[in-house]
Amino acid sequence: MPVSLTGLGDLGSLPFDEIIDVRSPSEFAQDHVPGAISLPVLSDAERARVGTVYVQEDRFLARKIGAALVARNAASHIEGPLADRQGGWRPLVYCWRGGQRSGAFTSILQQIGWRADTIDGGYRSYRRLVVGTLYDSAFPAPVILIDGGTGTAKTRLLAHLAETGAQAIDLEALAGHRGSVFGRVGAEQPSQKAFESALAAQVTRLDPARPVFVEAESARIGAITLPPALAVAMKAARAVRIEAPMQARVGHILDDYADLIADPDRLDAILGRLVRYHGHERVGGWRAQAAAGDFAPLVEDLIRTHYDPRYRRISRAGATPMTLPDLTDAALRQAAERLAESHG
Numbered sequence: 001m002p003v004s005l006t007g008l009g010d011l012g013s014l015p016f017d018e019i020i021d022v023r024s025p026s027e028f029a030q031d032h033v034p035g036a037i038s039l040p041v042l043s044d045a046e047r048a049r050v051g052t053v054y055v056q057e058d059r060f061l062a063r064k065i066g067a068a069l070v071a072r073n074a075a076s077h078i079e080g081p082l083a084d085r086q087g088g089w090r091p092l093v094y095c096w097r098g099g100q101r102s103g104a105f106t107s108i109l110q111q112i113g114w115r116a117d118t119i120d121g122g123y124r125s126y127r128r129l130v131v132g133t134l135y136d137s138a139f140p141a142p143v144i145l146i147d148g149g150t151g152t153a154k155t156r157l158l159a160h161l162a163e164t165g166a167q168a169i170d171l172e173a174l175a176g177h178r179g180s181v182f183g184r185v186g187a188e189q190p191s192q193k194a195f196e197s198a199l200a201a202q203v204t205r206l207d208p209a210r211p212v213f214v215e216a217e218s219a220r221i222g223a224i225t226l227p228p229a230l231a232v233a234m235k236a237a238r239a240v241r242i243e244a245p246m247q248a249r250v251g252h253i254l255d256d257y258a259d260l261i262a263d264p265d266r267l268d269a270i271l272g273r274l275v276r277y278h279g280h281e282r283v284g285g286w287r288a289q290a291a292a293g294d295f296a297p298l299v300e301d302l303i304r305t306h307y308d309p310r311y312r313r314i315s316r317a318g319a320t321p322m323t324l325p326d327l328t329d330a331a332l333r334q335a336a337e338r339l340a341e342s343h344g
Contacts, residue, residue, distance in 0.1 A: 002098060002120035008129050008204040011035075016092040016117070022105050023095050023123065031193035033094065033119075033126050034201045039077045041070040041101050063100075070104045078112070090115040098122035127193070130200045139233035141167065141206045144343055147216040147319050148242030150180065150307035151249030151299075153327040154215045155256075157242065160329070160336035166343075167212040174198045177222035178256075179215075180307075195224045203230075211343050216316070239319035240339065248327040250299045261295055274306065 003014065011019075011033065019036040021028050024047045028038040042050065046069050054062035085091075091109060093116055095101035102118045109116035119125060146154045155172055162168040172179055176189040190198070206212055216239060219226055226234070244252075260267050267290050275283045282305070289298040322339075324331050 002118045003092060004120045005125055005129060008133060008200055014092060016090050018089070018091045020091050020093045020105075021095075021123075022093060022101050027096065027123075030191050031123075031127070031197050033123070034197060036094075037081070039081060039105075041073045041077075041095075041105050042066065043073075046073075066100070067104065070101065071108070074105055074108050078108075085114070087113055088115075090117075092117055092119060094119040094122045094126070096122050097124045130193075130196050133200045133203055134196055134227035134229050137229060139229045140203065140208045142211045143230075143233045143237035144211045144213050144339075145216040145234060145237045145239040145316070145319075146213055146242065147239045147316060148244075149249070149311045150303055151253045151256075152242040152244050152324075153252045153256075153332060154242060156252075156327070156329075157332050157336060157339075158213060158215060160332045161213050161340060163333075164336050164340040166336070166340040167206055167210055169199070169202050169212055169214050171199075171214055171217055171221060171226070174202075175221040175224040177224065179217055179221050189222050189224060192224060196227060199227070199230070213339070213343075218314075239316045241315070241319035241321045242335075243321055243323045244327050245325075246300060246303070248324075249303060250296055252327045253299050253303075254295055264290065277306065 005011070019033055020039050021032045021036040022039055022041045023032075024040050024042055024044045025038065026044045028036075028040070032038070050062050050066040050069070053065060091114060093102045093106045093109070098118055098121045102122060106116045106118050121128075146157055148154050155170060155178075158168045158170050174190075175195055189195075214230075214234065216234070217226065219231055254261070260270070268287055271283055271287050271290060274286070286298055286301065289295070289301075322335060324335055
């Protein structure tokens with residue numbers, strides 16, 4: 001009997017050993033239930049082929065072709081990724097809306113003897129829960145913003161807060177972006193839906209009686225837009241402004257952006273985007289510094305000329321300052337303990 005999801009918290013308590021997404025690879029890449037593995041019963045090309053036949057030729061023929069493809073792909077999964085599953089294995093299977101693809105694959109698994117079942121409504125029912133959490137409901141816990149200028153190690157401070165047992169959400173890690181023109185982490189950001197799935201999973205686990213620390217962000221982190229429930233909560237939140245010596249900030253950025261420093265072509269291209277703010281002459285000087293490997297003076301000038309003036313224009317009035325002597329792990333750990341104790 002299909003399993004009905006009534007809340008995102010259900011996923012952690014369901015009596016299944018594994019969650020299987022049988023949608024096509026592109027559907028899975030766009031978003032999926034957290035922790036699910038991808039075992040597509042139709043590839044992207046096969047799905048397109050079946051859909052074309054269904055619309056343009058004959059529905060019965062499309063079902064016939066689809067059934068053959070599903071059976072063939074199911075056999076490959078059973079002989080491959082599922083070859084080591086034992087008799088008591090219990091998988092939960094889903095497709096787009098809990099229909100033919102998941103039903104067909106689950107039926108095959110059940111015939112083997114595995115206690116397989118499907119998610120009622122498939123991915124769409126899961127997605128409705130994510131939307132309900134982030135768009136239709138108020139954020140469940142009070143928010144405290146970690147604010148501060150570029151290079152004040154706010155993300156590292158969040159990690160230390162989490163280590164103390166405080167509630168913390170690293171939005172930049174979820175978004176795969178550092179929140180600036182230099183910001184992308186890795187090859188590309190996740191999709192908006194994938195970001196929301198990861199965020200909703202963390203929001204569901206929050207204790208409403210305790211505050212959650214998040215880094216102060218604009219409404220967008222790269223290509224990702226913060227969902228309304230969180231954006232509203234952040235706008236109304238108390239803020240702590242981290243301050244640190246310039247040389248400590250420069251050192252932190254040199255460490256944090258080591259991947260960018262190691263990619264001179266990418267760094268040069270990003271610096272080129274600053275021409276519209278600072279003109280060709282100044283940006284030309286920055287590009288020359290980067291080409292010569294003079295990264296410390298480059299970073300300091302970027303902080304003083306580009307980032308700090310912008311931060312002063314958008315910084316939150318009334319934020320509580322917290323001045324750190326440096327940005328070592330010891331100093332950040334001590335700051336995290338103070339914050340957790342004073343806001344616990």
